Every structure is written in structure tokens, then in C-alpha cells.
Amino acid sequence: MTVATRCSWCGAPLEPDEGYRAAEIAGERKAAFCRLEHVVPWAMHGAHWEAGLPDEPAPPDPALDRCSECDAALDDTRILLVRHRGEHLVGDAFCGAEHLMLWARAGGRYR
Numbered sequence: 001m002t003v004a005t006r007c008s009w010c011g012a013p014l015e016p017d018e019g020y021r022a023a024e025i026a027g028e029r030k031a032a033f034c035r036l037e038h039v040v041p042w043a044m045h046g047a048h049w050e051a052g053l054p055d056e057p058a059p060p061d062p063a064l065d066r067c068s069e070c071d072a073a074l075d076d077t078r079i080l081l082v083r084h085r086g087e088h089l090v091g092d093a094f095c096g097a098e099h100l101m102l103w104a105r106a107g108g109r110y111r
């Protein structure tokens, strides 16, 4: 029996091919979201991570070397956010939870 992934904010169950997975690789912490909007209240209420890393690695992408919000160069302390959309994984990276939150609040990739 596998434990279903649930949204870190509202607790909605997530299928493997939907929602967003966030990870702080260096800290081996993770979170999941049913939709991008739920990143915002989660981050504003202290960003409660779970231990461990997501099952699915982020797709290799040179864009993950820079913060999607401020364009700062990133190291292993980066936060990754991967959108699961069917078979496609779309990744973004951030210098910290605050910039993840600002980016999500602004509408993410499709602002």
C-alpha cells in the first residue's frame, strides 16, 4: 500500500500526474500542492515541510540554476518546484521559500 501524496496546504489527495511538488534538496524536505495558489498561504504560514525528497526527480534543465523570481544564481540550497502535468514535468527553481511564494502569487510561469 502506498501513501497518497496530499496537498501540504489543503490536504487534497494528488495523483502522480497532477499538482506541484516542491523540494529543498539540501535540506531533504518536500511539500506538495494541488494547485499553484496553495503555495501562497502555505509559505505565509511558515512553510511546513515534510522530511524526504519527492519520488520524481526534477527534469534536468539549465534554467534551474537561477531563481525564477529574482534571477540569482543558485546552489544546493535552492528550492525546486515541479509541475506534474500528465507525463510532463516542468521545473522552476528559487533562492528561497519567499521567492517561491512571490512567484506563485504573481501567477507563476503564466503570469
Ligand SMILES: [Zn+2]
Binding pocket: 007, 008, 009, 010, 011, 012, 033, 034, 035, 038
Ligand atoms: Zn491544495
Ligand SMILES: [Zn+2]
Binding pocket: 067, 068, 069, 070, 071, 072, 094, 095, 096, 099
Ligand atoms: Zn530569488
